[in-house]
Amino acid sequence: MVLCKLGASPAAVDAYTLMAVDPSTPVVGKGTAISPERLLELKIDTLILWGYQRNALEHLSRYGIKLVEVDLLRAENFPELVRKMGKLTGKMGEAEKIIAEHQKIFSAVKQEHKVCKRVYFELYSRNRGAGDESFIGDLLRAAG
Numbered sequence: 001m002v003l004c005k006l007g008a009s010p011a012a013v014d015a016y017t018l019m020a021v022d023p024s025t026p027v028v029g030k031g032t033a034i035s036p037e038r039l040l041e042l043k044i045d046t047l048i049l050w051g052y053q054r055n056a057l058e059h060l061s062r063y064g065i066k067l068v069e070v071d072l073l074r075a076e077n078f079p080e081l082v083r084k085m086g087k088l089t090g091k092m093g094e095a096e097k098i099i100a101e102h103q104k105i106f107s108a109v110k111q112e113h114k115v116c117k118r119v120y121f122e123l124y125s126r127n128r129g130a131g132d133e134s135f136i137g138d139l140l141r142a143a144g
Contacts (some may be wrong), residue, residue: 040063
């Protein structure tokens with residue numbers, strides 16, 4: 001979604017990410033089950049992956065595919081992710097605007113000690129919920 005917000009929509013995604021981008025975006029696999037043949041067919045030369053996926057996807061570098069690792073997303077490291085994607089896409093100006101918007105929103109949220117509503121946030125399939133120690137958890141806490 002950061003790439004889309006930067007104006008640099010991904011050339012391809014995995015099946016889990018498809019719901020966040022244009023539905024006509026090509027799918028190259030699911031999770032770490034990524035097809036090297038499909039990447040090469042689409043002329044994909046860079047793959048953005050979560051740190052925990054590195055070992056499973058390291059073999060893709062043999063095909064000349066650059067692996068760009070990102071940390072698990074949390075509210076506090078969101079600016080770092082956006083800067084990394086801005087640098088990768090050559091859209092640093094847009095990246096700084098997104099970061100400023102993010103910081104404005106989160107600085108406006110006061111962390112008051114009050115009883116929060118308990119919320120279950122389902123992710124991409126049944127019984128896949130976001131945990132408290134996640135970006136979704138950060139957003140829900142900020143929202144009260």
